[in-house]
Amino acid sequence: MRGKSDPIAPCAAATAVLSGRATGTPKSRDGVVETVWVLRTARRHQALDAQISPLVKQAAPTLLELYGVGPETAGQRLASAGDNPEHMGSEGVFTHLAGVAPIPASSGRTHRHRPNRDGDRAANNALHTIVLVRMRFDERTRAYVERRTKEGLSKKDMSAASNDSLPVRSTAP
Template sequence: MIVVGVDAHKKTHTLVAVDPLGRRLDQLTIAATPTGHQQACEWIGKFGQVLVAVEDCRHLTRRFEVDLLNARHSVVRVHTRLMAGARRSARERGKSDPIDAEAVARVALREPDLPKACLDGPSRDTKLIVDHRRLLVRQRTAAANKLRWFLHEIDPELPVPSRGLRRLCVFDTLEATLTGRPGVVVEIALDMIAECRRLTLRINALESRLRRLVRELAPALLEVPGCGVIGAAAILGETAGAARFKSKDAFAHFNGTAPIPVWSSNKVRVRLNRGGNRTINNALHMVAVTQVRGSGEGAAYYAKQIAAGKTVKEALRLLKRRISDRVFRALLADETARSRHDQPAEGSVELAA
């Protein structure tokens, strides 16, 4: 099969077609516009059935991927770290858009299990909401930290509960206390209270929306002990479909809970994987900490590892890997249930409007 590699940029995309032996057949540079995408689809169509390999930078290629998928082309994503070896092994030295596109195509020939691109669905909506909520939380935290200094300057004995600058009742109390006091500091503090209130209302609305989405999309994931709505939403959005992973081990490697082998000869050794998707890794860590504090299966497994001589960090990492496998099974179960629900019942007949 002919493979077309794509090197994407903000204004242009460069495409290079290679044969099964990795020899360059043709190349094309298009504008990163709908008209250019249409031109690329027509150019790719002259090769018949092809595999399109796109450098994995979705902020640049997402619209192009959608147009390629709508044109019935198979699209895979190539991580940028895989291209370095392909460029070094090429006959043509240097770096250019055609060289990079050819490297992308050669990686696709060499690697059989690259992640496949698919049309956006509810999982991306969940990811966008989670990312937007995280940004608003950071803005509220920055505003609340600055507000605390102003409140301390106005009245050092003013009672502000710990983590209280996220509760509407606390905002009401502070506004009632400060209203009518003179000074620029008080004026700024009231403005910042209003800003924290606005951010809190928006964050609460997003959390309610995520709760509805997760309960509909991933009920089995919510049944994992210690997995709350925000953690489940982060896992669901970042995973973008558990079926694209060939096994639970591949999913663990993706989220960074699988250790990295660093051994030779007869002694097997591994080290901590500091890579992988850190958002999912952080969510799994919070699930593990919650389970350890409880009295369920996770706490028993953690205590068993401690009794076997593991350190606290080692036992927690082993528990995270165990939770990763459980989460993977739950995601697959949810996706299977959704696919069955979306399929029409056997023997059903659609009535014309």
């Protein structure tokens, strides 16, 4: 039987529980964010899409103000985080949730990181969509891409770095 072989996640989870940092509060599954999740899941009629935008604005008004973030990607980010945005203490927490945070893959004297293949793939897709939009249309991101390309960085590496800079917290009370 093959299972998860990465020892970092279970050790980090156990440490968080033992230190008291992990509260274990589950997603409440009610409220505006749950409605966004249901509408995203239903997606059978275009009329449902029109209902997502006001709910996203209600749950996280500043999220839609970010360049490249539309109702669909914002809705996915909210659905992934759930009705308890306090769980998302930092951008790093969301990057782990979405499976885009690098994890150590060192051996001997070689120190490197590899992509984390775990996580919420739909959240990862939303982040990827935002990054692609920014790489194509946002002047600041285009300047970044040009500069980093000259430094020898691939677009895939730049995309991963950009995911870390996207805010995740809801501003809902």
